[in-house]
Amino acid sequence: MAYISEDMRLMGGVPGQQMFIYRTEDEAAAVTASGYFDQAVEDYNLETGDIVIACTGANRASAIDMMVAANSDGTVTVIAA
Known part of the structure; x- marks a missing residue:
C-alpha cells in the first residue's frame, strides 16, 4: 500500500511544529x-x-508509533520517537 492523504489529519500547530495523526x-x-x-x-x-x-x-x-519528520528537499523520512 502507500500514503493516502485522506488518512492523515492535522491536529494542530504551525509548519515545523505541526502534529498529525495518520491511520x-x-x-x-x-x-x-x-x-x-x-x-x-x-x-x-x-x-x-x-x-x-x-x-x-x-x-x-496493530501498532501506534510517534514519529518525527525530516524533510530534505521534498524527500521525507520519519524516525520513531
Whole structure:
C-alpha cells in the first residue's frame, strides 16, 4: 500500500511544529520507509520537526508509533520517537 492523504489529519500547530495523526492498514515498517510521506509535503506542508502519530496495521490498530519528520528537499523520512 502507500500514503493516502485522506488518512492523515492535522491536529494542530504551525509548519515545523505541526502534529498529525495518520491511520493506515500499512505496517509500521512501510510507513517509516524513506519517501512514504513525500506527498504529504504538498498536501500538508509536512516539514522537519513535525510529529506524526501513526496507527498502523490490521484494522489500523496493530501498532501506534510517534514519529518525527525530516524533510530534505521534498524527500521525507520519519524516525520513531
